[in-house]
Amino acid sequence: MSRMQLYRRNGWGSAIVEAQLAHYGLEAEGVEVADLFLDSAARRELMRISPAGQIPVLILPDGRVLSESAAITLHLADMTERDDLVPAAGAAERPRFLRWLIFLVAQVYPCFTFGDDPARFLTDPAAQKELGEATTARLQELWTALEGAVGAPWFLGERFSALDIYLAVMTNWKPGPEWFEAHAPKVWSIARATVARDDLAPVFQRNFG
Ligand SMILES: N[C@@H](CCC(=O)N[C@@H](CS)C(=O)NCC(=O)O)C(=O)O
Structure with a gap:
């Protein structure tokens, strides 16, 4: 194989x-x-x-x-056949995990698809600028909702999960680390703690320096 x-x-x-x-x-x-x-x-x-x-x-x-x-x-x-990153079917945290996993990929991720290079979708420079700004504002709105939804020390509370990995990666992107630190401190702290984990630190070092 x-x-x-x-x-x-x-x-x-x-x-x-x-x-x-x-x-x-x-x-x-x-x-x-x-x-x-x-x-x-x-x-x-x-x-x-x-x-x-x-x-x-x-x-x-x-x-x-x-x-x-x-x-x-x-x-x-x-x-x-492990449940340390994804709560098993039937686990109490499973619905919350699924809800926010899909929120991250279906709500947050498309802001980059359409906002990173609006010229792919719009020819008018003014409209491109507007879409760029609107998707950044939308990201701020969505991350503010996530800030209200996360637990501590991890997204799901006491247990680590793949959601924490999403946060650690996505907080490197728009609206940018400074914004997260100032406006989404709980999300930011989960991201920092995730990056520092022994098994994950080399991956984050390679990807984000
Ligand atoms: N829904 C996808 C989104 C993936 C995505 O947007 N990937 C970005 C990189 S972070 C990409 O490849 N963008 C290139 C493009 O949209 O052309 C997922 O969750 O995997």
């Missing part, structure tokens, strides 16, 4: 999967992806396995393809 492969790029969402693999003690060969905002050929090539042209993409040992970080998160827990 061959190794898993992870389509990755330093600082991008593949870090969410790299951290989970490190936590589980699993290895995947990294397939480096070009900047998909600048390299349209790389984007078209990636679309053969990832319909939205996005990473992360995990290729399983038998060749099956998994795009979408939430699907990968749930599948890795199934595959390892």
Whole structure:
């Protein structure tokens, strides 16, 4: 059986999967992806396995393809038969975990898809600027909601989970570390504690320096 492969790029969402693999003690060969905002050929090539042209993409040992970080998160827990990153079906924290996992990928993530390079979607420079600003404002709104939802010391309270890994990765992005520190201190503190974990520190060092 061959190794898993992870389509990755330093600082991008593949870090969410790299951290989970490190936590589980699993290895995947990294397939480096070009900047998909600048390299349209790389984007078209990636679309053969990832319909939205996005990473992360995990290729399983038998060749099956998994795009979408939430699907990968749930599948890795199934595959390892472990519940230390994903509360098991029937666990009290499971509905809360699912709710916020999907919130992160379905509400927060698209702000980057549409806001990082509005010129992909709009030709008018004024409209591009407006969409860029609107998605940043939307991110602030969504993260303010998350700040009200998180527990301590981890998102789910006493137990660590994949949600903490999402926070540790996504707080490197817009609206930026300074904003999180000032406006979402609970989220920020979970992110800092996650980055400092022995099993995850090398992943965050590699991705974010
Ligand atoms: N829903 C996807 C979102 C993935 C995503 O937006 N990835 C970004 C990198 S962090 C990407 O590949 N962007 C390139 C693009 O949108 O063209 C997931 O959760 O995996």
